[in-house]
Amino acid sequence: MPGYTLYGAEVSYFTGKARAYLDWRGVDYVEELATQQVYRDIILPSVGWPVIPVMKTPSGEIVQDTADIIAHVEAAEGLSPPAIPDTPVQAFVAQLLQLYADEWLVLPAMHYRWNYNEDWAYQEFGAISAPDRPAPEQYDIGKRNGERFKGALPPLGVSPTTAPAIERSYEAFLREFSTHLEVHPYALGGRATLADFALYGPLYAHLYRDPTSGDLMKRYAPKVADWVERVKAGSPSEGELLPNDEIPLTLVPILARQMREQFPALHQTAELFGAWAETASPGTHVPRAVGQIEIDIEDTQGPAAARTFPLWRLQAALDAYSALEGDALARADDLLERIRGSALKEFSLPARLARTDYRIALAA
Ligand SMILES: N[C@@H](CCC(=O)N[C@@H](CS)C(=O)NCC(=O)O)C(=O)O
Structure with missing residues (x-):
């Protein structure tokens, strides 16, 4: 039986995330370069729009979206340990970090690349x-x-006005992640999880591999460059996550940064999405953006598109939070307080999202 095929490219953010996961998982797969021909013959006819990575399963099914790729392989292979921790608060934090890595670190990644x-x-x-x-x-x-x-820079909110703040924020993130890595080899402890695969997307393809950005990372945050190299090597897990579903204290500054920078943007987007959803019928595909928001990074403001895809990742994080109860819920709430993220407890999307035809849609 053939293995999986990953169509993507070394230069691509989200291919890096999927590849890091597949290497860590140790499943049989090959990576094929997404040439113009692959877009024409495989990606466009099946997915319907030009995007990578795309995965073909051993039975020929096409899967797009890195979270779906990971979920598909996890379910099909049933291997242990799981990529998404089965400890509830760690699972919630892995989802939060995926939201941050996929949908907010894209700002520095794209700024430095372009x-x-x-x-x-x-x-x-x-x-x-x-x-x-x-x-x-x-x-x-x-x-x-x-x-x-x-x-994509202006819709993301990257402009000559915001660029210096994006650089200050990214450099501070590098310091915070370096401090974390002095204590823990990976985001949640001794082995890689979804959080690491997601962080690897921007931190490898754009911010390590692009030459000027890579020089900056190696000079400024050698510990982060070393983590990139360890995730790239795809070593299987030898360590364990922190015991008792604990969250490393050294993640607090990073999660607080996420609450401070990304969550106000998500709140504004959710509001605009709610207004759009009022007149849309269930099953309708959600537009990629629903108006304009104002982002605020390091006390610098600028316009950005109200991109809707981050709400899909947000929904996964909110679902992980909603699944918490008892002691786990109390520990998550304590963490939210520390990171000044208590507003997340009441954050519910105005309408539920689903995924159909490789796009996000209003849930039926
Ligand atoms: N949410 C998607 C994002 C994939 C994505 O944005 N891929 C980029 C390359 S790294 C792309 O092909 N973008 C084309 C587009 O968004 O139009 C995933 O996780 O797979």
């Missing part, structure tokens, strides 16, 4: 799309494809 590594990125994009063409031609092709990605 404002410090632009030509390098065009060359990389071209080499992926047309591996057999000469370098100058690849650059031109890469520039055509890459401009779509560079165009």
